[in-house]
Amino acid sequence: MEIDFVITWVDMDDPKWQADFTQYSGKTTNDSNSVSEARFRDYGFLKYWFRGVEKFAPWVRKIHFVTCGQKPDWLDENNPKINLVNHEDYIPKQFLPCYNSVVIERYFHKIPDLAEHFVYFNDDFFIINNVEKERFFKGGLPCDIAAFQYNLPWSQWYKRIQNNINLINQHFDKKEVMRRFHNKWFDKSYGSKARMNYILKPYNKFITLRVPHNAQPFLKTTFEVVWAVAEKELTETSVNRFRKVNDYTPELFRTWQICEGNFEPYNTYSDTKMFPLLIRPKQAVEAIKNQSYKLVCLNDNVHIRNYRQVMENIKNAFEGILPEKSSFEK
Numbered sequence: 001m002e003i004d005f006v007i008t009w010v011d012m013d014d015p016k017w018q019a020d021f022t023q024y025s026g027k028t029t030n031d032s033n034s035v036s037e038a039r040f041r042d043y044g045f046l047k048y049w050f051r052g053v054e055k056f057a058p059w060v061r062k063i064h065f066v067t068c069g070q071k072p073d074w075l076d077e078n079n080p081k082i083n084l085v086n087h088e089d090y091i092p093k094q095f096l097p098c099y100n101s102v103v104i105e106r107y108f109h110k111i112p113d114l115a116e117h118f119v120y121f122n123d124d125f126f127i128i129n130n131v132e133k134e135r136f137f138k139g140g141l142p143c144d145i146a147a148f149q150y151n152l153p154w155s156q157w158y159k160r161i162q163n164n165i166n167l168i169n170q171h172f173d174k175k176e177v178m179r180r181f182h183n184k185w186f187d188k189s190y191g192s193k194a195r196m197n198y199i200l201k202p203y204n205k206f207i208t209l210r211v212p213h214n215a216q217p218f219l220k221t222t223f224e225v226v227w228a229v230a231e232k233e234l235t236e237t238s239v240n241r242f243r244k245v246n247d248y249t250p251e252l253f254r255t256w257q258i259c260e261g262n263f264e265p266y267n268t269y270s271d272t273k274m275f276p277l278l279i280r281p282k283q284a285v286e287a288i289k290n291q292s293y294k295l296v297c298l299n300d301n302v303h304i305r306n307y308r309q310v311m312e313n314i315k316n317a318f319e320g321i322l323p324e325k326s327s328f329e330k
Helices: 015-025 046-056 101-106 158-171 174-180 188-199 220-239 251-259 281-290 307-321
Strands: 003-008 062-067 082-086 117-121 125-127 141-144 216-219 272-276 295-299
Touching (some): 003 101, 046 125, 101 220, 141 216, 141 251, 216 220, 216 251, 220 251, 272 281, 281 295, 281 307
Parallel strands (some): 003 062, 062 082, 272 295
Antiparallel strands (some): 117 216
């Protein structure tokens, strides 16, 4: 079984990117809204992502580095494991340029030479300890947790997630799914994370699933199946260059995968952690230093106090565990 990694990245300091962004959005990159700086700014940690992959997941077949045509100066594009992917290589031209991550992600199955088994990383997800193939795939199926979670109606993603769930409920019978894959929905490894599964077992409709904010394994086939069923909805919303309330998020593909039983139960919270740097910068630094998890997410925010100092502390933590240049660096 060959496994690929897919990572998306943007250099917001690129003058051309800034000009295009302003032209299509009518806003600057510093506007305090859904296209704010925290979504795009790069604090120089990307090289540690590559170092972590090489040191802790050397088994990866290929890394598909997805951008709008950008590349860090230090990246060695001649490394045989790297596939530089321009949005133009796989997203229909009429939807470009695109600044909406959910549109960029929904076409992943069209990336040239993408393996059937792949793991998707945002550029703020990092591998900081040894991780085996079996962390992401077992018996050819993605490792995941099937557990419900109630989302507050005023949360940022509520409407978009509801779009996903409405589509899921049109194509799946919740009771039949949970009966057919009972052992996967009530796996003991979930622990208290599965509490809502027991509470909502009699309920007729799906609600949102828990979303571990970290690297997500997928089958390319899942994307093809969902597109075959929901081509109209996905195509119509691909015109959204920026986030809109009628979007469908990648959780549609993940939830579909789970509803089809195409996953192996795994409590992904056991070895991954998301750190909101606004409120937990010190904990993030300690987790990296001590390699407390296999994967961590460093969630940026425009309101981080002492931003430069926080980033410097995180950089030093990365240097402590990944001091040597990888073969992906010139």
